[in-house]
Amino acid sequence: MSSETPSKTAKLTIGDTTIELPVLEGSEGEIAIDIRNLRNQTGAITYDPGFGNTGSCLSNITYLDGEKGILRYAGYPIEQLAEQSNFLEVSWLLIHQSLPTKQELAEFHREITYHTMVHEDLKRFFGSMPKTGHPMAICAATVGALSTFYQDVKYDDPEDQRWEAAVRLLAKMPTIAAYSYKHSKGQPFMYPQNDLSYPENIMHLMFATPCEPYEPDPVIARALDLLLILHADHEQNCSTSTVRTVGSSQANLFASVSAGISALWGPLHGGANQKVIEMLISIRDGDRSAKDFMNLAKDKSSGVRLMGFGHRVYKNYDPRARILKKSCDEVLARMGTKNPLLEIAKELEEIALNDEYFIERKLYPNVDFYSGIIYQALGIPIDMFTVFFALGRMPGWIAQWLEFHRDADARIMRPRQVYTGERERNYVPVDKR
Numbered sequence: 001m002s003s004e005t006p007s008k009t010a011k012l013t014i015g016d017t018t019i020e021l022p023v024l025e026g027s028e029g030e031i032a033i034d035i036r037n038l039r040n041q042t043g044a045i046t047y048d049p050g051f052g053n054t055g056s057c058l059s060n061i062t063y064l065d066g067e068k069g070i071l072r073y074a075g076y077p078i079e080q081l082a083e084q085s086n087f088l089e090v091s092w093l094l095i096h097q098s099l100p101t102k103q104e105l106a107e108f109h110r111e112i113t114y115h116t117m118v119h120e121d122l123k124r125f126f127g128s129m130p131k132t133g134h135p136m137a138i139c140a141a142t143v144g145a146l147s148t149f150y151q152d153v154k155y156d157d158p159e160d161q162r163w164e165a166a167v168r169l170l171a172k173m174p175t176i177a178a179y180s181y182k183h184s185k186g187q188p189f190m191y192p193q194n195d196l197s198y199p200e201n202i203m204h205l206m207f208a209t210p211c212e213p214y215e216p217d218p219v220i221a222r223a224l225d226l227l228l229i230l231h232a233d234h235e236q237n238c239s240t241s242t243v244r245t246v247g248s249s250q251a252n253l254f255a256s257v258s259a260g261i262s263a264l265w266g267p268l269h270g271g272a273n274q275k276v277i278e279m280l281i282s283i284r285d286g287d288r289s290a291k292d293f294m295n296l297a298k299d300k301s302s303g304v305r306l307m308g309f310g311h312r313v314y315k316n317y318d319p320r321a322r323i324l325k326k327s328c329d330e331v332l333a334r335m336g337t338k339n340p341l342l343e344i345a346k347e348l349e350e351i352a353l354n355d356e357y358f359i360e361r362k363l364y365p366n367v368d369f370y371s372g373i374i375y376q377a378l379g380i381p382i383d384m385f386t387v388f389f390a391l392g393r394m395p396g397w398i399a400q401w402l403e404f405h406r407d408a409d410a411r412i413m414r415p416r417q418v419y420t421g422e423r424e425r426n427y428v429p430v431d432k433r
């Protein structure tokens with residue numbers, strides 16, 4: 001993929017130098033000033049901490065419109081995919097940017113099914129880690145260790161070898177995730193079952209034991225499939241940019257995704273889903289009302305944030321949060337359970353959507369605000385929530401890594417900086433300081 005032919009230009013004047021920079025236009029009308037020759041032409045660089053105004057690539061995978069709250073995977077609206085598709089089909093869509101034929105999907109399902117087991121030696125890897133270790137740390141380490149079992153995966157592999165690595169990763173991630181959970185419980189690891197669907201296998205790996213038959217509940221499997229679809233990709237978010245950055249040095253796919261898992265773990269990113277539930281529990285069990293909590297969240301000095309709210313791109317309701325909020329009611333009703341945390345979440349949302357502080361900053365619920373309620377209803381423990389976010393994001397990371405390596409404009413990521421430290425000075429021996 002190479003840059004679009006520039007249709008417009010932007011004039012930039014620095015001192016007595018005026019230059020014209022090409023302007024690129026994306027397929028949804030987004031425009032970008034191409035500054036690849038800025039430093040050569042002016043000696044100047046740009047400054048954009050957090051890259052909120054900086055495009056790192058051209059991509060055909062996912063489109064977000066933050067103002068309108070739009071999310072599409074290769075043109076297909078998330079609402080339609082959530083309603084009609086399934087996670088493996090969405091994984092294929094993200095990687096190939098087209099929906100699979102019936103035959104392609106059947107072949108893909110077969111490939112995934114026959115790569116779900118991990119090497120028996122890898123199972124011992126878990127035993128070397130503390131049972132109390134956070135499963136995100138264990139998953140990041142274990143995915144990185146996959147490159148010791150598949151040493152033939154290289155950046156410049158032909159497409160089919162990179163595809164092999166992609167299938168292995170997507171197939172083995174549920175097994176690795178479940179083993180991190182089973183290890184923490186001191187329970188035996190279960191083998192994947194080839195007659196189960198992808199989400200059913202996840203439930204089996206997580207909750208089955210060798211002592212009795214385990215039938216995955218189809219309601220839970222369908223709800224889990226929905227959660228995986230909604231988390232599958234989100235263009236150049238922190239963890240995906242990390243996967244691209246590590247891959248840009250020609251590190252292999254496993255090493256790149258291992259770094260992505262670590263980036264996702266942070267509470268400002270995927271780790272927020274765990275923090276949301278902990279926040280709701282603190283309101284439920286503490287002596288602070290939802291209203292009191294919201295006053296703290298608005299007070300910068302409190303260090304308290306309304307977790308699950310706000311987004312770098314969405315300045316409107318996150319379409320995934322809208323779907324998840326509806327799904328919370330449906331799943332709880334189907335499970336015949338109530339969750340007081342959901343009522344507290346809805347109360348916090350109601351307060352926020354009518355409060356000037358949140359309105360003027362365009363802070364709305366994001367994907368993490370309601371997802372934890374469903375994970376809890378599915379019996380998933382709180383410290384596994386972000387691992388389930390990583391399970392969903394796996395095809396997105398893979399698709400973005402593969403796209404990077406097919407991109408004619410792709411280069412190793414190496415941003416510049418503006419130096420603000422000391423000017424040149426001479427060394428002083430320690431006995432003279």
Ligand code: SDX
Pocket residue numbers: 050233234236237238267268269270272297298304305306307308309310311312313361363366367368
């Ligand atoms: C994900 O990028 C992606 O696409 C991520 C993701 C994906 O699918 O990959 O969507 C998944 O990571 C969702 C976000 C999960 N994180 C949280 O829910 C943590 C809480 N939210 C934030 O900390 C914050 O909103 C971020 C990190 C999500 C966005 O941070 P930004 O864009 O850097 O915004 P900011 O921190 O500069 O906030 C702007 C203003 C500030 O106030 P002022 O300085 O302007 O007065 O809004 C305030 C912030 O203090 N603010 C909040 C707030 N979020 C922002 N105030 C209270 N509670 C919050 N949650």
